[in-house]
Amino acid sequence: MTLRILCLHGYTQNAQVFTKKTAVFRKALKGVADLAPHVLPIPTLETPEEREADQLNNLEPESIPYGWWTSSPERPQYKGLDESLTGLRDVLEKQGPFDGVMGFSQGASMASLLQLLLERPHLSHVMTGCRHGPLKFAIVVSGFEPRDSALMAWYTNKYPLLEPRRSMDSNDMDVDDNEDKENVEPKYIHGVQGSSMHVIGRTDVIIEAERSEGLMNHYKFKTPVTLYHDGGHYLPSNAASRQAYKSFVESFI
Template sequence: MATTNGENENRKLKILMLHGYTQTGHTFDIKTKALKKALDKHLPPAPKPGHLASYPGGVELVYPTAPIKLETADIPGFDVDGDKDAPEAYGWWRRKGDAEPYTYEGMDQGLAAIATVLEDQGPFDGVLGFSQGGAAAGLVASLLETGRREAFETAQAQGGMRYPDSFVQDSGYIEETIHAPLRFAVSYSGFGASNNALYQAFYTPKIQTPMMHFLGSVDTVVSEERSLRLVDACVDGRGKEGGVPRVVYHPGGHFLPSSGKQYVAALVAFIREVVEEGQGPAKGGAKGREEEERAEDMDMPF
């Protein structure tokens, strides 16, 4: 089993970045340039006074592209009769069904692609995702936790899905997960998976990995109810008294506030708190104009 990012002179804070539905790793990289710059600034190679963590190798964000190539019919708002070319658009799964309980076609394929990145480019300290990628971040954090395979086996006997084979490795003596439990997870406009019994082992028992959630107060793409489903599936989902808040609202829609000072400060404080095992929250934040990467107001099929 891979270990967490080791303590050495080249240590990096390494985060797996999971894009949203219809995006790619490349487009998500572009949309989060300001966030990467802010993390570099506020999580410097040498520790600041009062903080234990240091990352002499800096911050490294890894941006895989989901494996499911979307057709034009899968892309909300795309005019199939228009003259514009179909964009490069990918998803971690496709949602099937007109109402709850939904099923997710290709979820095994999407998780297997993430598992490959964890094995080939890890170890990672955390995972951060937007929209469908935010939902996937919760799934990945859950899958890597101690005891989660047993939860899946129990649920499978009652109609739940099988624990993904892609997250299991055979060391020759014992089967174990492909990567150590993550230190943290972050979701922007994410959501809990369908309430279909197939997926409940992801959330029962609750996700132990510390997870932070950013929600748009006027998000018309992912409802607050769906986002709070993921929040409430986490231990201390809404935060611990005296600690860094785990749920942060921004006064916008379906986008990632990558350079808003208070939102970057909240993210940095959360990361510091969880990696430094209870050190006080950071103060200050990144400067810069907030860049709002908006989606169309529509019901996205994820």
């Protein structure tokens, strides 16, 4: 069995750039997982006038910077998020199913949001009714909590526990079993229910370790796997890191 992982690039990157940056990661998972096409969401400059003024139209495709959303400390609302989610839903439904998602930096935060939304699609009008089930895992590299308070509430709200689906004959359950199930108090959790691996650079000056740990704290139901490295804002590729990626992904086969 080979797993399928959807990969999401970082801010101002694109599919071509991220494909090169994940070469070692892809090699480490060869035979274990297929890394699905990287999605190209909306450009960081949205209108034709903005792109022309920035000369983006004159760049080679692999040089055009993309982002999952735009925001600023003064305006923390995530502009463009719904458009990106629309693109992701299209990929999930047409190219899926996917077992997991992997993202870097802003793409890591989007990967986390996607994992949460596939567990609770009602939170987003874009994802409501999405024909793709919850992901088994997420690999979050230099991720961070959302600045947008509305999105932050998605992590801090309390949700009923998602029970695994069971296939059984109607004859396998008697009336007493049904009565017992009705009397069981529902279980609730905060944040993301699925599994995760968080890759954090101790000397990352773009996304400080504390910010990545803040996002990791919303994964309480299943203890996150952590991979700390002494470098900065990148996906580590040394032998120990490669083995850590492989071991984590293999656990879902």
